[in-house]
Amino acid sequence: MAITRLHDVAALRAWRHTQGQDNRRVALVPTMGNLHRGHLALLDSARAHADVVIASIFVNPLQFGPNEDFDRYPRTLEADVAALEDAGCDAVFAPSERTLYPHGRDIAHIHVPHLGDHLCGADRPGHFDGVTTVVALLFHLVQPDAAVFGRKDYQQLQLIQRMVRDLHFPIRVIGHPIEREADGLALSSRNQYLSAEERVRAPALHATLRMLAEALAAGERDIDAMEARGRALLEQAGLAPSYLRILSPDLQDPEIPGEVVIVAAARLGDTRLIDNLMVHV
Structure with a gap:
């Protein structure tokens, strides 16, 4: 029809x-x-x-x-x-x-x-x-x-x-739920702005969130240190982070144990990427 x-x-x-x-x-x-x-x-x-x-x-x-x-x-x-x-x-x-x-x-x-x-x-x-x-x-x-x-x-x-x-x-x-490419990059209309070299770097955003999620699951609890480490990893991958935070599902200070969301935004060249990952700890 x-x-x-x-x-x-x-x-x-x-x-x-x-x-x-x-x-x-x-x-x-x-x-x-x-x-x-x-x-x-x-x-x-x-x-x-x-x-x-x-x-x-x-x-x-x-x-x-x-x-x-x-x-x-x-x-x-x-x-x-x-x-x-x-x-x-x-x-x-x-x-x-x-x-x-x-x-x-x-x-x-x-x-x-x-x-x-x-x-x-x-x-x-x-x-x-x-x-x-x-x-x-x-x-x-x-x-x-x-x-x-x-x-x-x-x-x-x-x-x-x-x-x-x-x-x-x-x-x-x-x-x-977020739809992703095979390498983890969240689908977005703005992904087409990425150059070939930037597209190779872009999955670092999701990889960083996964690394922080694994650290939380392993028992790490220094939220400030984890956020700083995540931002540093993004910078090392060539991204310019606008923010990377570990927060409660309603975007307030996290309560652990419980559910948290890791949210991040970063620029890669002229393209702004965002991503998030929900974790139960």
């Missing part, structure tokens, strides 16, 4: 009304396009929680800083729609900026305090306000029963879950 293409709000609302009349549960997979295997894997989680799956494709200007890659971010709409159709996605909402932001970019924003102010939030000021604003707008327009996000963007997932809780969205937010 051909995928339903939706580009304006009226068409989206008509489509959503039809699903409601038929009592179909709807799952949303928000994306910025330039889809890869990791994006398409999100559809599997979406199907497990709904009768109908809709993906959105929108390169959101609100989440890019002034010196970031908004203008050069890959836009591959036709290839993306074809990939979604092959993967069995039922509909795609691909609005223009004018459609989604008819009054311009200077609009009301949603800010999640504290949780969005450190880690990637400190490294990319305003980024998460742009993310939560566009996601809230998509939730309002699509009215999904469930929404699926990749766990690679771990802090983003936590922020969206907090927003849904605080604003009483009747939506189940589902985190899909």
